[in-house]
Amino acid sequence: MRSVTPPVRSRVRSPGAERRRLMRRQKQWEGLANAWRLLFFLAAAGGLGVLVLDQGWQLSRADQVVVSGSERLGRERVLEALELSFPRTLLDLVPSEVEERLGTMLPVQEVHVQRRMLPPRLMVRLTDRDPLAHAERPTRSGVEAGLVDGAGHWMDRSLLAAGEEPLTSIRVLGWQQRYRPTLEQVLERRDGMGSPLSRVRFESNGELWLSTEALGDVLLGSDDGRHPERLAVMRHLTSKLPQQLSGRRLVSIDLTDPEQPELGIAAKPASASAQAETD
Template sequence: MSSPPAPPGSERRRVLRQQRRRERLRNLWRLVVLLSLSCGLGYGLLRQGWVLTGPDQVEVVGSQQVGPEQVVQAAQITFPQPLLGLQPRRIAEAIAGALPVEQVQVSRLMAPPRLRVELIDRQAVARAQRRTPQGIETGYVDRLGHWMSSRQGQGVAAKASSNLTVVGWQPHYRPALALVLEQRERLGTDLSQIRFEPGGSLWLQSTRLGQVRLGPADGQLARRLEVLSHLQQELPARVKGRRLQSIDLSDPEQPELGLPTPAAPPVAAR
């Protein structure tokens, strides 16, 4: 018994289905080949093209004190080094902790492959001392009150003020120190010492005003500095040429002035 004839057009549909399957297979193979070529090319670029081979591919911008060799040493970069294997954030933190820079930004550039390091130098504005378990350590501070070791201060020491010293520096005093340094011009160019006592009391020393007690480095410090700036302008006329010995601004609303005791008049001989 013969099979019934196929519906009209069924053979054509079967052929079209086979053609579509073959076309999908060809497209799949093309995709596999392209992916393989792309992966191979990418691997080759990573291994051969995007590799730092020496410090000459480290570009330092914005600093007059720090060069590529110092950056490489501070960040402990070894060569050859795959560019994409470097971590900009870690490198920036290492540079900021080891070199006298205020800001660091690190970028990886592909064409040509290089590491770009943008820096803003820290400027030492005063010499400084701090107490450590090993004894008194000397160094410098920048305008924001950050400590700079003698090693970090190499090359910027000449720019540090020779007549201003910060004594008793500690990390928790940094905001207060930054505020005083910011107001330094208003406090007079004869400011010679900023001192933090072990108990936390802040003192200034200047030729014109003598010893100035600013009290604790708390929220009233800005007000005390404002009163001190006002006294700078008003006191010369009030003390009539006498040299101040001290000013106590622990209570900024009631400053206490220490003036030398006038000399007793000579006793007339009888």
């Protein structure tokens, strides 16, 4: 008995199914190509980023530090204050930290710092302090002469241009850093004392003396928070006291207790008749 082999049926795809298969394969190839393009661009961007960070954001010369705004301070003083050496990556120089350091190390009122990439530069803009008064401070080697600004900050005399003078004729004696807030308070109120301020003197124990044209030497004492009150009393005394002295010479005023001022008045010279009687 012969076995009968069934006929093999061939699979015939419809035109629509074949078209869909080709479209799926094309999309697969396109996806693979896009993935390779993305990898290529990522690698190129990463390499470019490394190059920019290594070269584009690197300071290699001093003239890449651009200093503006100050008439007294230049690039050399800024580099010295920052202790900056080259080459140096810009990313290592955080603007806020640079501003804080320069504001501490240099006699400036304001500092503004920016980083620029193309070309790589560090932009430093300084606002100078204006010297307000002559000053002296004690040092180990003696008394040092200098200047102070309106906020009481010490300034080196070398910062003054040739022929430049402070804005006032006030002299500050015995300056120390711990007295700066008190000095700032006095200088801010100098025009409200009723008479021109000529001298500010700090004793070694911290006591404060002021001298004005109308009152002479006035003791305010240590800074206990009541100096504004004492300065108000000074203004009042300036307007009222000269008429009450009747020609007597005022030696000093003690305002350590502003509610009870103590006046030091020179004794009247003895008259000629009184001296004759005494003789």
